[in-house]
Amino acid sequence: MNPKTQAAPRPAAEAAKELVLDVGPVAHGGHCVARHEGRVIFIRHGIPGEKVRARLTEAGETAKFWRADVVEVLDASPDRVEHFWHLADSARAWSHGHPPVGGAEFGHIRLARQRALKAAVLAEQLKRLAGVELFPGSENMGEYQSEGAAGLVEAVGEDPQGTEGKHDAERGLRWRTRASFSVTPGGKVGMHAHRSDHIIPVRDMPLAVDGINRLRLWDMDLQGIDRVEVAAPANGTRPLVLLAPAPGTKAKRLAAIVAQLPDDVSVASFDPLKDATLPLRGRTWVQESAAGHDYRITGAGFWQIHRDAPGTLVGAVTEFLHDGGFLGPGSVVADLYAGAGLFTAPLADAVGETGSVLSVEGAPGTSRDARKNLHGAPQVEIVQGRVERVLRQKPRNFDALVLDPPRAGAGKAVVSQLVSAHPRAIAYVSCDPASFARDVGYFQQEGWSLAGLRAFDLYPHTHHLEAVALLTPRR
CATH class of the missing domain: 2.40.50.1070 (OB fold (Dihydrolipoamide Acetyltransferase, E2P))
Structure with a gap:
């Protein structure tokens, strides 16, 4: 259901020290960048532009950078709100003698500003790793961290209890299934x-x-x-x-x-x-259930955790491919890293009985779920195995590929293999801006370009986002 929590080494003895810091731009990973005597400090629970007192949580004279948590806000951003969860409120948690829980590290920020910060991270990663400028003319991240950039990252769903009259911090709750x-x-x-x-x-x-x-x-x-x-x-x-x-x-x-x-x-x-x-x-x-289909998910098998995420992502993928003329009756498509078939089923609907869908998933248990979920779709071929190996074994001329890799992304070897399959378009679904931008760079090296991009705030109050991109060969 969720990846294992990764434990890090215990902080060094120096980590109890507190510093007054000016919070700089947001960075990938849920923190902002601050500096102290020339040293970079990745600080969590702040907002760019604030002055804060921060507690060092990882520090050492030989370390390339330090890490810190905000324990007191000295000069607050207008976008700061009261955290909705006391255990995740850094200053409150440390005042009770323990660190905050993970998983709600943006809960102190207005939702619109959260989305602007996520947009800034996505834009910075694409510019640095792929040379793609989402905000042309901006020299650094600080220039496009304003609320205007929030439109790049779309809000998804609302609090089922209603939002009228509520403060921003009380929205974006109760979405994790x-x-x-x-x-x-x-x-x-x-x-x-x-x-x-x-x-x-x-x-x-x-x-x-x-x-x-x-x-x-x-x-x-x-x-x-x-x-x-x-x-x-x-x-x-x-x-x-x-x-x-x-x-x-x-x-x-x-x-x-x-x-x-x-x-x-x-x-x-x-x-x-x-x-x-x-x-x-x-x-x-x-x-x-999603997009008119029911799906069996066994044990800890992967499924999108936001209640509205499956339908949102299916809609974005199929719209990109359909509107571009890459998907329709008779099309030949593939769903790679297919999981239990979230995208496979609607793709099968779109291509009809005259088309075909190759569905590839590496995990044996999840692939078995896909077979059960798609047993009534004869145009679907389900194969369990590594994407690059399956594509070599089953070469064909694809109209389109759907790519939904794990957080680490596809990687250079897989990108090269996908390009060698000669699809007319690829819809890429990503949950990590860094691996996504790196892979977009690999596609560009292969003569492809980013033809469309949508990003979704499927993880409110966290630093995570989901992106759906359309990639096509350059003419």
């Missing part, structure tokens, strides 16, 4: 601080849909469990709780945990390293 939690040694559900193995107990998850919060995992005794993954489909179908047992946990302990959950919730145990899922109660999968 998936959540990942760690468990403290005492058996309480919690979340990691940024770049840390420190687990902070939580008692709510404001970004999660009600289907996750109503489980009240924070009231449960989860001793014997290392991780908990939850999926609560936006269509209201049966949710799934995955428990990753600690080594040596007995079946009796698992049964006691299952008994604490509502009867209408499926529960399974899973081993993240082996990608193995075993039922404890109910089924080991959830049913998702």
Whole structure:
């Protein structure tokens, strides 16, 4: 459901020091750039233009750069708002003696400014790594971090409880249909601080849909469990709780945990390293819906976490390809890194019985889900394997390719292989501006260009965004 949290080495002893800093431009990764005596400091929980007191969280005389959290705002930006989640509020958390939880690092910023900052990051990455200028004439990021740049990153959905009369900070909540939690040694559900193995107990998850919060995992005794993954489909179908047992946990302990959950919730145990899922109660999968199709997603299989993301992304991809004349009845297309078939199913609708769709996914379990989801579409061929290998084995003249790689992007070798398949167009879906911009640069080296771009704020109150691009060969 979500990638494993990566723990970083514990901060050096010098990291307790506090500094007064002027917050500079936003940078990729959820922080801004500040400087102290010539040294770069990546600072979180600030806003460009502010003066703050910051606590060093990673520091050392030999380090190339330091990291810091804001603990006091001395001169606030007009875009600063009260954080909606106390545990993620850096100044409040440090005043209680612990770092803030990760996952809501932009919660102190007005939503419109959040989107402007994300637009700035996307623009800077494309300019630096691919030579593509989204804001021609701008010499540095500071020139296009104004609210006017926010239009590049589109808002998606609204708070289901309504937004009229609410402050900006109270919007953009309850969108996560998936959540990942760690468990403290005492058996309480919690979340990691940024770049840390420190687990902070939580008692709510404001970004999660009600289907996750109503489980009240924070009231449960989860001793014997290392991780908990939850999926609560936006269509209201049966949710799934995955428990990753600690080594040596007995079946009796698992049964006691299952008994604490509502009867209408499926529960399974899973081993993240082996990608193995075993039922404890109910089924080991959830049913998702998007673009007129139902999808079975087994265990921790990938699905977009924003409740409106699947439909939004399918709409952007198919519009780019259809409007450009690359997709229609009889077209030959491929869906690469296809997952459970989110894009494959609507592509099959578009090409009809006279066209064909090659769907390629590397993960065996997810590929099996795709076979179940697409069993009624004879024009679809589903292949489990690496994208570059499958394309070599099944050469054909494609009208279009849909590319939705993991966060690391496609990479130079895959880009070269895609170009060698001679498609007329490629729709590229990306969740990481840096790997996306790098790959756009590789496409340009192969004689292709960026013909269209849309970006979506599918992760409000975080630094993440999703981009959909249309790439075509230069004439």
